[in-house]
Amino acid sequence: xxxxxxxxxxIGLEIHIQLNKLKSKMFCGCSTAYHDxxxxxxxxxxxxxxxxxxxxxxxxxxxxxxxxxxxxxGEIAEETQFHRKNYFYPDLPRGFQITQYDYPIVSNxxxxxxxxxxxxxxxxxxxxxxxxxxxxxxxxxIAKSKGVMIxxxxxxxx
Amino acid sequence: MAAKWMSVAExxxxxxESSAEELTANYLETINKSKINGYITVSDKALEQAKKIDIxxxxxxxxxxPIAIKDNISVKGLPNSCGSKMLKNYIPPFNAHVIEKLLExxxxxxxxxxxxxxxxxxxxESSYFGPTLNPWDLERVPGGSSGGSAAVIAAGxxxxxxxxxxxxxxxxxxxxxxxxxxxxxxxxxxxYGAVAYANSLEQIGPLANNVSDIAVLMDVIAGPDARxxxxxxxxxxxxxxALKADxxxxxxxxxKEYFGEGxxxxxxxxxxxxxxxxxxxxxxxxxxxxxxxxxxxxxxxIIAMSEASSNLARFDGTRxxxxxxGETWHSLISKTRAxxxxxxxxxxxxxxxxxxxxxxxxxxxxxxxxxxxxxxxxFEKALGKVDVLMAPTMPNPAFKLGExxxxxLSLYLSDVNTVPINLAGVPSLSLPCGFTAGLPVGLQIIGKxxxxxxLLQTAYTFEQNTDYHNKRPPEVV
Numbered sequence: 001x002x003x004x005x006x007x008x009x010x011i012g013l014e015i016h017i018q019l020n021k022l023k024s025k026m027f028c029g030c031s032t033a034y035h036d037x038x039x040x041x042x043x044x045x046x047x048x049x050x051x052x053x054x055x056x057x058x059x060x061x062x063x064x065x066x067x068x069x070x071x072x073x074g075e076i077a078e079e080t081q082f083h084r085k086n087y088f089y090p091d092l093p094r095g096f097q098i099t100q101y102d103y104p105i106v107s108n109x110x111x112x113x114x115x116x117x118x119x120x121x122x123x124x125x126x127x128x129x130x131x132x133x134x135x136x137x138x139x140x141x142i143a144k145s146k147g148v149m150i151x152x153x154x155x156x157x158x
Numbered sequence: 159m160a161a162k163w164m165s166v167a168e169x170x171x172x173x174x175e176s177s178a179e180e181l182t183a184n185y186l187e188t189i190n191k192s193k194i195n196g197y198i199t200v201s202d203k204a205l206e207q208a209k210k211i212d213i214x215x216x217x218x219x220x221x222x223x224p225i226a227i228k229d230n231i232s233v234k235g236l237p238n239s240c241g242s243k244m245l246k247n248y249i250p251p252f253n254a255h256v257i258e259k260l261l262e263x264x265x266x267x268x269x270x271x272x273x274x275x276x277x278x279x280x281x282x283e284s285s286y287f288g289p290t291l292n293p294w295d296l297e298r299v300p301g302g303s304s305g306g307s308a309a310v311i312a313a314g315x316x317x318x319x320x321x322x323x324x325x326x327x328x329x330x331x332x333x334x335x336x337x338x339x340x341x342x343x344x345x346x347x348x349x350y351g352a353v354a355y356a357n358s359l360e361q362i363g364p365l366a367n368n369v370s371d372i373a374v375l376m377d378v379i380a381g382p383d384a385r386x387x388x389x390x391x392x393x394x395x396x397x398x399x400a401l402k403a404d405x406x407x408x409x410x411x412x413x414k415e416y417f418g419e420g421x422x423x424x425x426x427x428x429x430x431x432x433x434x435x436x437x438x439x440x441x442x443x444x445x446x447x448x449x450x451x452x453x454x455x456x457x458x459x460i461i462a463m464s465e466a467s468s469n470l471a472r473f474d475g476t477r478x479x480x481x482x483x484g485e486t487w488h489s490l491i492s493k494t495r496a497x498x499x500x501x502x503x504x505x506x507x508x509x510x511x512x513x514x515x516x517x518x519x520x521x522x523x524x525x526x527x528x529x530x531x532x533x534x535x536x537f538e539k540a541l542g543k544v545d546v547l548m549a550p551t552m553p554n555p556a557f558k559l560g561e562x563x564x565x566x567l568s569l570y571l572s573d574v575n576t577v578p579i580n581l582a583g584v585p586s587l588s589l590p591c592g593f594t595a596g597l598p599v600g601l602q603i604i605g606k607x608x609x610x611x612x613l614l615q616t617a618y619t620f621e622q623n624t625d626y627h628n629k630r631p632p633e634v635v
Contacts, residue, residue, distance in 0.1 A: 045250075045251070045252050048477065049472045049477075050250065050251075050252070050478070051232070051238065051240070051245065051248070051250070051353040051354075051472070051473075052230075052231075052232045052238075052250065052254060052349075052350065052351040052352050052353045052354070053252075053350070053351070054349065054350055054354075054385060054386050054387065055387070056384065056385060056386075056387050057387070084468050086467075086468050086471055088471065088474060088491050090474070090476045090487050090491075093472065093476075093477060094471065094472045095468070095470075095471025095472045095473075095474060096468055096471055148487070150476070
């Protein structure tokens with residue numbers, strides 16, 4: 001049965017791809033292979049946001065983002081910019097996420113999907129690079145946990 | 159012999175005659191008797207470090223030479239308070255790039271110097287640890303924000319020091335304390351490990367008793383560093399080669415806007431006398447106009463505060479530094495920031511957040527960036543015609559403690575001649591050029607990007623032909 005959409009509902013999706021196949025984090029040399037590691041062992045002054053540490057962009061992240069852009073048949077920007085998204089959260093060590101705003105690396109892509117009533121083109125408005133925060137860890141459930149622990153191993157994963 | 163007002167060459171001679179340990183001990187003794195509150199932390203490892211150098215032999219250009227470091231530049235194992243309650247107990251687990259370089263060169267770190275909280279100020283009065291006093295007059299401020307670094311040199315408590323300069327924070331205290339201070343070209347010195355106030359404006363810079371020592375220090379700290387994306391490959395550490403006493407044919411531009419309304423007549427007189435002295439030494443001078451100077455201050459404060467509001471977001475009590483207790487993480491973070499930051503820091507975070515907020519971003523921040531481009535163009539035009547610019551570093555000599563505390567705007571206004579340089583990213587050196595009513599006056603020499611050697615040669619020539627750098631404040635013991 002073909003899907004009818006009399007209300008003209010439009011659904012936007014924000015999809016995150018963790019580039020965990022890359023060897024190092026987005027702005028430092030820490031390893032991305034943290035899944036079986038002890039908490040807070042894949043960290044350094046940069047991904048812990050220590051005062052005075054500065055981010056240096058991992059070239060491989062840009063390369064991977066371009067590949068994603070090409071796969072999505074998007075336009076790859078000649079010039080692209082990072083912005084800071086400021087918000088307070090305990091797992092966000094700098095108090096801001098480094099992300100992209102008005103000059104993303106990829107724009108105007110598309111994905112063609114096969115539906116019951118034929119092909120549909122899903123427009124990809126944009127794709128951009130950003131880093132992940134750390135993770136909050138609760139003992140048991142959130143409601144019962146006496147405290148919150150933070151694991152920064154994921155912090156800075158592209 | 160008491161360790162007092164020695165040049166680096168004299169310090170090295172003393173080490174050869176006695177030992178690095180004895181020399182460091184002499185400085186520590188002088189610091190111990192200090193009345194100026196120039197240090198926040200005196201290193202308990204300094205003697206040990208000097209002793210090790212004695213045993214291992216003098217290696218490196220600064221083997222055994224003691225240095226003072228501003229308390230916003232990370233030294234592994236020593237507190238890095240930034241003059242704030244927020245970071246009073248924070249001990250960095252890593253060294254800043256410049257500290258690595260200094261240690262490689264054999265320098266002994268005496269301690270960490272007092273500063274305006276998070277480098278926000280021009281008087282060192284906003285420090286959580288109380289103000290530093292000006293060695294020339296203990297009732298006056300040493301300037302800021304690197305007030306401690308300049309004052310300890312003037313008081314003979316260190317032969318030289320590192321500061322940071324976001325809008326004049328090396329040059330202002332250098333001028334007020336009668337020492338030499340350099341703000342290098344943006345990108346000449348890695349900022350890795352220096353706590354950020356406003357990344358697009360600031361540089362780490364050296365302060366010393368004389369121009370030669372500035373060059374010595376630059377040869378150690380300048381040059382590219384992969385950990386700072388804005389560090390430039392252009393900076394070549396060959397600064398000492400520029401120390402030639404010759405300015406014949408040098409073209410000096412004198413920007414009339416830097417001698418504007420409100421300038422102290424004593425400062426104006428001393429700076430003009432210095433320019434005339436340069437003319438006698440073979441230089442030429444002409445007046446130049448930098449029409450956007452009057453907008454620089456507003457642009458600077460919007461940009462600096464905007465960047466600060468984001469940079470200081472990381473101080474939330476979660477991982478390190480001061481923490482207030484709270485029922486939820488919301489209240490923990492807000493109480494930590496309410497109790498951990500001082501009034502000036504809060505003022506700048508609030509104003510910066512406002513300038514960046516939706517609806518005001520274009521009106522304030524974006525506009526400030528446009529003005530910044532125009533200010534930069536002023537420098538490109540003026541420095542296209544002349545080799546260097548000369549102007550007063552500060553429009554007035556050191557003011558009295560407390561005099562401007564109630565009126566932050568009057569404090570901001572005193573930065574009028576230093577902030578345009580940071581907006582443009584060009585290098586600028588402040589050099590003692592005279593006195594007014596017993597207080598030192600600073601001559602500011604501004605140059606083209608990465609032409610620090612021209613500044614050093616000009617300043618060195620002036621210094622070789624004058625005696626101001628040998629004038630010392632009354633014994634502060």
